[in-house]
Amino acid sequence: MQSAEIFVGSIDQGTTSTRFLIFDRDGEPVASHQVEFSQIYPHPGWHEHDPLELVTSVETCMKAAVDKFESAGHNRSSVKSIGITNQRETTIVWDHETGEPLYNGIVWTDTRSQSIVSELKQKPGAAQLQAICGLPLSTYSSATKLLWMLTHVPKVRDAFDRGTLAFGTVDSWLVYRLNGGAAANVFVSDSTNASRTMFVNLETVRYDENLLNFFGIRGKIHLPRIVPSSDPEAYGVVASGVLESVPIMGCLGDQSAALVGQKGFSPGMAKNTYGTGCFLLYNVGDKPVFSTHGLLATVAYHLGGKPVYALEGSIAVAGSGIKFLQNNLEFFSESKEVNDLANSVEDNGGCVFVTAFSGLFAPYWVDDAKGTIFGITQYTQKGHIARATLEATCFQTKAILDAMEQDSGHTLSELAVDGGMSNSDLAMQTQADFISIPAYRPKMRETTALGAAIAAGLAIGMWRNFAELRDINRAGGTVFEPQITPQESAVKFREWEKAVQMSRGWVISEKSQEEVEGAKNNTTRTLVKESRDRQTVSPCHSHLYETNQIMGNHKLSRFSYSPAYSILDGENAPMETHHLSKQVVPLRSNSDTKKAPCVTATVKEITQTSIGEIKFPSSKTPLVSFLSDMSSPDEEDLYLELRKVEILQRLKALQKPKIKCY
Numbered sequence: 040m041q042s043a044e045i046f047v048g049s050i051d052q053g054t055t056s057t058r059f060l061i062f063d064r065d066g067e068p069v070a071s072h073q074v075e076f077s078q079i080y081p082h083p084g085w086h087e088h089d090p091l092e093l094v095t096s097v098e099t100c101m102k103a104a105v106d107k108f109e110s111a112g113h114n115r116s117s118v119k120s121i122g123i124t125n126q127r128e129t130t131i132v133w134d135h136e137t138g139e140p141l142y143n144g145i146v147w148t149d150t151r152s153q154s155i156v157s158e159l160k161q162k163p164g165a166a167q168l169q170a171i172c173g174l175p176l177s178t179y180s181s182a183t184k185l186l187w188m189l190t191h192v193p194k195v196r197d198a199f200d201r202g203t204l205a206f207g208t209v210d211s212w213l214v215y216r217l218n219g220g221a222a223a224n225v226f227v228s229d230s231t232n233a234s235r236t237m238f239v240n241l242e243t244v245r246y247d248e249n250l251l252n253f254f255g256i257r258g259k260i261h262l263p264r265i266v267p268s269s270d271p272e273a274y275g276v277v278a279s280g281v282l283e284s285v286p287i288m289g290c291l292g293d294q295s296a297a298l299v300g301q302k303g304f305s306p307g308m309a310k311n312t313y314g315t316g317c318f319l320l321y322n323v324g325d326k327p328v329f330s331t332h333g334l335l336a337t338v339a340y341h342l343g344g345k346p347v348y349a350l351e352g353s354i355a356v357a358g359s360g361i362k363f364l365q366n367n368l369e370f371f372s373e374s375k376e377v378n379d380l381a382n383s384v385e386d387n388g389g390c391v392f393v394t395a396f397s398g399l400f401a402p403y404w405v406d407d408a409k410g411t412i413f414g415i416t417q418y419t420q421k422g423h424i425a426r427a428t429l430e431a432t433c434f435q436t437k438a439i440l441d442a443m444e445q446d447s448g449h450t451l452s453e454l455a456v457d458g459g460m461s462n463s464d465l466a467m468q469t470q471a472d473f474i475s476i477p478a479y480r481p482k483m484r485e486t487t488a489l490g491a492a493i494a495a496g497l498a499i500g501m502w503r504n505f506a507e508l509r510d511i512n513r514a515g516g517t518v519f520e521p522q523i524t525p526q527e528s529a530v531k532f533r534e535w536e537k538a539v540q541m542s543r544g545w546v547i548s549e550k551s552q553e554e555v556e557g558a559k560n561n562t563t564r565t566l567v568k569e570s571r572d573r574q575t576v577s578p579c580h581s582h583l584y585e586t587n588q589i590m591g592n593h594k595l596s597r598f599s600y601s602p603a604y605s606i607l608d609g610e611n612a613p614m615e616t617h618h619l620s621k622q623v624v625p626l627r628s629n630s631d632t633k634k635a636p637c638v639t640a641t642v643k644e645i646t647q648t649s650i651g652e653i654k655f656p657s658s659k660t661p662l663v664s665f666l667s668d669m670s671s672p673d674e675e676d677l678y679l680e681l682r683k684v685e686i687l688q689r690l691k692a693l694q695k696p697k698i699k700c701y
């Protein structure tokens with residue numbers, strides 16, 4: 040058979056839709072089909088997918104695409120290999136013996152594990168996790184979603200106790216089911232997907248005993264075998280349907296696949312994919328780089344040989360913001376209309392939309408924010424809000440690029456873009472304006488599917504090396520050149536950063552809410568005990584620990600602190616702690632933490648004459664001057680003002696609290 044007659048199939052199982060594409064050797068899609076599937080939102084902040092519907096959506100797309108392929112004169116037998124790419128972190132559990140799912144898949148955007156995350160952050164060892172797996176403790180990773188299921192879903196707990204619980208991300212689930220489920224038991228995950236669970240040591244790309252112990256699942260759960268992203272043997276064959284017996288040979292998380300599809304094979308290359316969320320991956324080569332500026336470290340791809348790593352900036356909301364305008368606010372009936380609506384006005388009319396539907400991800404990692412629109416007036420039109428929605432993703436991309444520059448010391452000269460939202464010319468022009476470098480959009484935007492096809496095609500020898508991929512999807516792209524000056528862009532960005540600061544602290548976790556209510560009603564016995572159990576460390580240690588919590592993804596965290604106050608119970612154990620400043624003060628060594636100012640006073644002892652003059656008699660240090668010593672007034676003023684107001688409100692709400700001020 041001529042090599043030109045060989046094709047590879049690509050399953051792209053994304054957050055909002057599933058596609059199947061068939062690619063030729065030139066990397067051109069010759070047939071494709073796409074379906075949307077149910078988005079299940081049972082409660083605010085919850086987001087689920089039906090695992091069986093995901094499989095059906097794949098089968099439907101394969102059948103329809105193969106029909107189109109054959110109508111175009113090809114034969115299905117020329118599809119020699121299949122690649123899979125998928126939404127990452129989304130967590131699916133099933134019974135290892137029956138192969139049946141035990142709960143809906145909890146989607147990566149879901150924030151229900153927030154209180155589990157808060158509790159885990161207080162556990163010894165929490166601060167060391169990121170240095171092992173590259174990810175901060177947050178609702179985003181699979182680990183906390185699994186723990187939520189173990190705590191709240193009896194069927195899942197039973198299977199866990201009986202030793203039949205299987206855990207997987209979407210790649211593992213699809214490979215398992217496409218191979219025929221429990222009978223074939225092909226149970227694998229590729230390195231890129233596995234690196235999103237928090238169970239994997241990033242350096243070795245193997246499950247890490249410390250991590251499994253930390254999450255309490257070591258030896259108690261069936262975990263998929265970790266295999267390379269391109270492998271002729273590991274992924275089995277399709278058991279039934281139109282492509283029965285075709286081998287699966289490639290598998291990559293969708294963001295990794297997009298990097299491969301954009302051929303970002305050299306260190307220093309980056310791509311930004313605007314799908315449901317938006318994810319910037321920056322190739323750092325064959326050694327992981329652990330960020331000190333709020334980015335994730337992850338496996339970029341593992342196409343044979345050593346894994347290649349990336350720094351990643353993850354944005355939770357991109358296209359989903361547009362879907363929100365479409366489905367919830369009914370601004371338009373198709374996503375593509377956002378472009379014209381946003382273009383119907385000259386600018387955002389003063390509106391800034393912090394689209395923190397799932398909190399804010401990189402580089403901020405704020406889990407107590409929710410979506411907030413600032414600057415609404417009688418003047419505000421739908422177009423302004425549409426523009427502010429597009430701008431939100433572009434501002435976050437700018438923040439991520441700044442962080443990446445600080446982590447890597449490297450400045451990008453151009454940003455390669457793709458994904459559904461990149462179809463909006465206005466969004467991409469805005470992006471170029473905000474980052475002051477050109478955005479390059481390839482002609483063929485299915486780069487994610489192309490990446491999985493490349494992984495499968497390399498495994499079967501359709502392409503033998505990266506050089507043979509060079510000309511794929513190179514011609515006919517669009518370059519968006521910046522049209523405003525960096526100074527103008529900086530002014531806009533400052534406004535965005537102000538909005539981010541103001542959106543913090545909106546969500547009170549269930550636990551804090553209970554504690555506040557308990558304190559108000561003077562029925563704190565149980566809560567106080569819980570609180571004491573959690574806080575077995577000395578005040579100074581506790582202080583440092585909290586600092587780690589707020590800076591969980593920063594290397595400096597172990598040697599830094601930020602001013603904070605805690606509300607104490609009757610036995611001086613902190614019940615809740617609030618930080619007074621986003622700034623952390625670096626310390627040179629652990630022993631320096633003892634120098635951190637630490638004063639305790641009861642409310643009665645505190646002189647409160649005005650917001651600015653809360654005084655602590657024991658230290659004779661006015662809180663405000665203490666804080667201004669700590670902080671650079673320009674950046675911090677607004678934040679501090681908000682915090683001061685919050686402190687007074689909290690003092691008034693509680694009848695007999697004691698305050699510990701660090």
Ligand SMILES: Nc1ncnc2c1ncn2[C@@H]1O[C@H](COP(=O)(O)OP(=O)(O)O)[C@@H](O)[C@H]1O
Pocket residue numbers: 052053054055056313314315316357358359360361362374375376377378458459460461462463
């Ligand atoms: N022409 C367009 N302009 C702006 N946004 C779009 C356009 N087409 C699709 N989108 C947005 O892109 C997202 C889908 O992109 P896609 O790359 O398919 O994501 P996923 O893989 O997460 O399902 C949707 O949220 C949709 O709102």
Ligand SMILES: O=P(O)(O)OC[C@H](O)CO
Pocket residue numbers: 053054055125126127128147292293294313314315316317
């Ligand atoms: O569905 P997407 O394309 O936004 O990608 C989802 C990511 O993989 C989540 O980490």
